[in-house]
Amino acid sequence: MNPDNQEAFEELLANCADEPIRFPGAIQPHGVLLMLSEPDFVIRQVSANVLQLMGHDPDRLLGKTLDALFGLEQAEAILVACRAAPESDNVPVAIVVNQLRFDALVHRHQGALIVELEQHLSDYRPEGVSGEANMGRMLQRLQSAKTLQALYEISVREIQAMTGYDRVLIYRFEEEGHGQVIAEASAPSMELYKGLFFPASDIPEQARELYRTNWLRIIPHADYAPVPLVPELRPDTGAPLDLSFATLRSVSPIHRQYMKNMGVLSSMSISLMEGERLWGLISCGNREPLLVPHEMRMACQTIGQVLSLQISAMEALELTRQRDAKLANLKVLAAAMAESTHNVFDGLSHEPQRLMDLADACGVAILEDNKLHRHGQCPEPEQIRELHKWILETGQPVFAHHNLGSIFSPAQAYQEVASGVLAIHLPKPVENGVLWFRPEVKQTLQWSGDPQKPLDLENSETGLRLRPRTSFEIWKVEMAGISTKWTHGDLFAANDLRRSALENDLARQVHKERLAVQARDELVAVVSHDLRSPMTVISMLCGMMQKAFSSDGSHSSKRISSAIDTMQQATSRMNALLEDLLDTSKIDAGRYTINPQPIAVSQIFEDAFSLLSPLAIAKAIDMSFQAEPDLKINADPERLFQVLSNLIGNAIKFTPQKGRVGISAMSVGNEIVFSVRDTGEGITAEQLPHVFDRYWTIKEGNPNGTGLGLYISRGIVQAHGGKLHAESQPGKGSEFTFTVPKID
Structure with missing residues (x-):
């Protein structure tokens, strides 16, 4: 790509990332959309295709109430749905206009009341099986799954049988942003994608956010001409209408071209959630246009919700299993730290194999002040200290990474033994820490096309524009400098070991301070007791000497008498000070x-x-x-x-x-x-x-x-x-x- 085209590409890519997919200003042509004002329920915006589908001029409908389009009886039925509570079931209202049947759906968003009318498909029953029967059977099978993979496989097979899509797959998002197909049910004519990775750019961040807030999206026919809204902007705000939750929302032209490049003209996606996080997608595709009826889509959405709960529950069980597997080693290591006569990490140095087993590591390094203990496969001492210093600078008490060389370039020199590191340290002034190491595991990832070229440029009548990739052939990429990932169980073990170390270290400090206080109290008591006797003797001698030297005598007698007075005052002050020190010691120790x-x-x-x-x-x-x-x-x-x-x-x-x-x-x-x-x-x-x-x-x-x-x-x-x-x-x-x- 020449420099000029490269600059144009970067600019178009930035514009793509900012594409207002929530405000397309248009809908898909298989239905009609109305935006009403409240409380008068007057039509303020309408899709231009109301003329083709319902025989009404869009401009003449603006400012009218619903009865002008549907008649009084049907308009009242829609208004009943409009007045219903937001949390009530959004059941479609059957409408007939111009001898065509429609399903009317109502929702509110951003202060707008939106009515969508989708063409009704009454005869949609794949393989003669009712959607209700399929739903009951699917829920029963989902609940019977014993493993996560079995759960995925059942889901894609059942959704394909129920909807008739040529391909149904489950796509899971990875931590790095890209995704992998982990289950698939496809017709014999479809290319298989199971196991392949797709780059993060295939589903931009703004699209992911929309998937996170909206359970289901459908495109019956990707090769469509968007239907604009009339007027283009909301009359009340002057802003585009937010169609985030509109079934008919028009989608990005780049995404529609992406679908066609993949060989499908129809798609449906169902979000899979883990709490508030977008875990993945159920993605459905068909070579021919296909409109799945509303009730069938709601059944699929329910499947997605149930599957999300099942995934969360089974992953929670897996996390519990991982934690439980660490408890025995953690108990032994905690005891070793508690029994050590020096410091907590010195106790760990006597259990190197158990320490490595705790995190499934091939090497471990223990730093305690100036000492460094290494066991198994580890970098050189200087390299470990340099890495430890860098980890401390990150400010993370527990640090984990499975591709260390990508964020800490010196680690590339020893990635064969330490591509992955898990580390903990205590908040002490002396150098301390435990670092677990995992070696490089070279692996070949199979991508659907070149992950470095998710988009390209093409010439059009209006100039250069972005074009989604046209090739989805398997692209093999060998990954180097990467270890197996640290699991939730590994992170739990590191955090728990650090907690035990902190508790043991604190207990040692408290014990030392108590011993110091006790030693101080004993010293004060002994010193005070031993000093009282000589102070008493000095005071008595001063009294005896005072009688021998009168202040009325000679000059030298007066000087000696004055000196004796000073000695008595100093002795009295010393006795008072000793009493104060004893009292202070008792108060400090809480034994007053x-x-x-x-x-x-x-x-x-x-x-x-x-x-x-x-x-x-x-x-x-x-x-x-x-x-x-x-x-x-x-x-x-x-x-x-x-x-x-x-x-x-x-x-x-x-x-x-x-x-x-x-x-x-x-x-x-x-x-x-x-x-x-x-x-x-x-x-x-x-x-x-x-x-x-x-x-x-x-x-x-x-x-x-x-x-x-x-x-x-x-x-x-x-x-x-x-x-x-x-x-x-x-x-x-x-x-x-x-x-x-x-x-x-």
Whole structure:
């Protein structure tokens, strides 16, 4: 093809892909189509052949009601069908016009009420057998099929016997887009297509979408002249009429030429669905024109629906069988991962044959950090690592492909051992993964014609135009770099193994963290215990030394006395820090315990006042305590006092001279709400969510605190079944509130 023709071909091909097959603006000539407006049921569009078939001028019918065409009685019968619920059975209405019998069918789409009148064929009974009897026999046979292939063979034989088509075949769509004929019933004179592949371009994507939404399509005579609609566009919208669900819809001229090139003039196709997915087609063809009556077509549509359900059910059973066949190996491999002393994939490395059997692979590679285990037929280590890195970049936790070299060019160098790969990996920073390999299986696919030339160019009166291929001779193509496909069972096994690996890996991490927490708690307990004794000794010695060196003595005595004071303060601070570390460790581990008992709130307030009032007096702070009379709580006295003293101490610390600190307790429902308010500098909105974090005060530049006080206070309150909450406004002060259960 010369460059100019090639450019024209590409342009025409693009136009073909965008061909408005839903809006052809015309119908097939074996019937008449009307578009009515609602609710007046006035004719707004009509096919031009209403003149030839019914003797009425199409232009004069526009704006008229149905009785102008059918008479009052027949028009009312059609209107009854129009008013019926959409989900009701679409039974044809028998109509006689100009001494010709028609079957009238009604449907709505895109806001249009469409009435189709198809010529009635009352004497259509192939081989003298009634359609109803054939339907009952066919359903019975379909249900008796034990395998999918038997189901296909029964379907094509029965539909051919019932309809009289020269050829009936089942065409299944493959993942790659092309299709294969998997069952066929043909007259002796017909060319056989069973087993042949047809390229995806034979049924363009827009046609497949129409097949997905519309169960049945029929072309009684491919060599027809399309009948235009009058007017061409809808008067109400100015757009073409959508004929997606119209039986009479005119089809693409390229498709009609395709039919004639195949040697058939009549066709019918029935969709086979798997859920919402177009699984395949029942395709019927006849050398001579053939119009199958509506009731016979509905019987075939029912067969397609039943066959779709049977296919889905039997494929579901097959998937279950595939899964069940993997369970024994999965159980053993899960146990191997759980029992491994190192990591989960190390456990798999001890079961290489079982791992290969799991996915019917000829080789397997296991990566765990810097280690690589290879078993069976595998690429070289560097090639595996390069492939694994590329798979990680795809972002797919489970990756599968049976033609690896087509998407990852370096794999072409080792396609003899690894044309197919199935791989899993875990979301960890270290390199890890399992890769199964399948070797190249050279196969010869038999195509119906050259798959690379589904369309060609031809000269016409209007210039170059697309022409469907004219040759359907067997075209053999040898396929290289392809392995057997990974089945649903293989993918299930890979996903399940990865799930087990994740669970085992997570369990190991949790166990390690628990051991780490336990070791930390034990270390803190030991260190705290071992440090208490020397701290006590140091404190006692400091007291004894303090008596020996008076601050009123000589200059050197004063210096020694000051140093001893500093040592005592540091020892006290160290003891407090040890206590805080012990409490923090218990809170973190969820082992913080309290000893609740009935206590009076007034007593707690008296103790807090006695301890903390000197600090408030030193800063001239007005500190007040208010509590409802006779309040009693169920709490650990020592721990609750620890919370109050921490909150009040912080309030005094961060409140300037002559400020105010107020402490209150009041009953709210079944709880006592304690509040500590101050007029201090407050806490910024950015810092407020973090005040209960460990070491917060240290992070905020407060060198005098351990940063654990509020964290421990919250843990104590939560151990009592309450909550500790903080509110603050910079420059206006803060309020900390906590709750404790009340005793009536």
